[in-house]
Amino acid sequence: MTKPLTPEHSTTSSIFPKTASSIDIREGEGVRTLHFGSEWVQGAMRVARPWALELEYTRAMIFPLILCEETPTRILLIGLGAASLLKYLYRHCPHAHLKVVEIDPRVVQAARQFFRMPEDSERITLVEGDGADFMSQVSETYDLILVDGFDARARAGRLQGERFYRDCGRVLSAHGFLCANLLTRQRGYRSALSALNAIFTERTLHFPTLDSGNGVVLASAEPQGPWSLVELRARVLTWKKNHALDLGRLLARIEQLQSGASGMLRLGQ
Incomplete structure (x- = not known):
C-alpha cells in the first residue's frame, strides 16, 4: 500500500457492490491500481509490464x-x-x-x-x-x-x-x-x-x-x-542485469545513512 495516487484521465470499475469496503480497479496512463473503496493505492501494475514492480x-x-x-x-x-x-x-x-x-x-x-x-x-x-x-x-x-x-x-x-x-x-x-x-x-x-x-x-x-x-x-x-558497500554496489549491478530491477538509488540513500559506518553495512554486532 502507498499514498493516494490517481492517474489523470483514469477510469474506475468496482467488481463488488459499491460500499465503504468495495474493491475498486482503476486504470490510467497505462497503470492499473487496486483500491479498497478509498484513494489509498493497495497495489499497482503497469499493464505493458505486468511482472515489473511499479511502486x-x-x-x-x-x-x-x-x-x-x-x-x-x-x-x-x-x-x-x-x-x-x-x-x-x-x-x-x-x-x-x-x-x-x-x-x-x-x-x-x-x-x-x-x-x-x-x-x-x-x-x-x-x-x-x-x-x-x-x-x-x-x-x-x-x-x-x-x-x-x-x-x-x-x-x-x-x-x-x-x-x-x-x-x-x-x-x-x-x-x-x-x-x-x-x-x-x-x-x-x-x-x-x-x-x-x-x-x-x-x-x-x-x-x-x-x-x-x-x-x-x-x-x-x-x-x-x-557487507562492504562496494560489494553491495556490485551485487546491485548484477541484480539489475539478471533480474530487471535497479536498486542503485535505494542503496545510495542507504549509504547516506551509513556515512559513519566506515563503508560497511551490518545488522547487529
Missing part, C-alpha cells in the same frame, strides 16, 4: 535479496494486494516456494482477474485468513517474510506490534530476513518502529523514507554482515 516501496522490499548469500527458498508474504511482490518473486526466485496469507477473498479474486496472479499450486500456497492469527500458529520456518497488509483506512491493525513481530522472529530461519512496509504519515508508525527495535534488538535497518511516505524496515533473525 517504489515494493522495489525496496526486494532489497533483502541483495544481502542474501543464497536465494531464499521459503518465502512468506502477509498481504496479497495486486500480487506485485508475488509475481516478481515467482519469476526471479524460481526455486522458492511462496506462501501468501490474505484475509479478503475478494482481493484474491481481483489479483487473479485483473493483475495476472500466477496459478501454480506446486510453488504457490494461498492461505485465506488473518495474517496475525496465521503467524501465531505457524511452526514452519521461512527465509524471508514480507509484510504489507492494510485496510481501506491505511491501518495495519494486528499486523504491527511486539506480539506480531515476535511471532515473525520465531519462525525466521537463522539467516532469515523480515521486511515490513510501514506508512510514516499514519498514527502508529513510531510505535511499530519501537516494537520492531524491541524484538530485533540492533538488527533492524530503517530505509530512508520514500517520496510516497512508505517507510520500509528490514530486520534479521540473527546478526548479519558486515
Whole structure:
C-alpha cells in the first residue's frame, strides 16, 4: 500500500457492490491500481509490464535479496494486494516456494482477474485468513517474510506490534530476513518502529523514507554482515542485469545513512 495516487484521465470499475469496503480497479496512463473503496493505492501494475514492480516501496522490499548469500527458498508474504511482490518473486526466485496469507477473498479474486496472479499450486500456497492469527500458529520456518497488509483506512491493525513481530522472529530461519512496509504519515508508525527495535534488538535497518511516505524496515533473525558497500554496489549491478530491477538509488540513500559506518553495512554486532 502507498499514498493516494490517481492517474489523470483514469477510469474506475468496482467488481463488488459499491460500499465503504468495495474493491475498486482503476486504470490510467497505462497503470492499473487496486483500491479498497478509498484513494489509498493497495497495489499497482503497469499493464505493458505486468511482472515489473511499479511502486517504489515494493522495489525496496526486494532489497533483502541483495544481502542474501543464497536465494531464499521459503518465502512468506502477509498481504496479497495486486500480487506485485508475488509475481516478481515467482519469476526471479524460481526455486522458492511462496506462501501468501490474505484475509479478503475478494482481493484474491481481483489479483487473479485483473493483475495476472500466477496459478501454480506446486510453488504457490494461498492461505485465506488473518495474517496475525496465521503467524501465531505457524511452526514452519521461512527465509524471508514480507509484510504489507492494510485496510481501506491505511491501518495495519494486528499486523504491527511486539506480539506480531515476535511471532515473525520465531519462525525466521537463522539467516532469515523480515521486511515490513510501514506508512510514516499514519498514527502508529513510531510505535511499530519501537516494537520492531524491541524484538530485533540492533538488527533492524530503517530505509530512508520514500517520496510516497512508505517507510520500509528490514530486520534479521540473527546478526548479519558486515557487507562492504562496494560489494553491495556490485551485487546491485548484477541484480539489475539478471533480474530487471535497479536498486542503485535505494542503496545510495542507504549509504547516506551509513556515512559513519566506515563503508560497511551490518545488522547487529
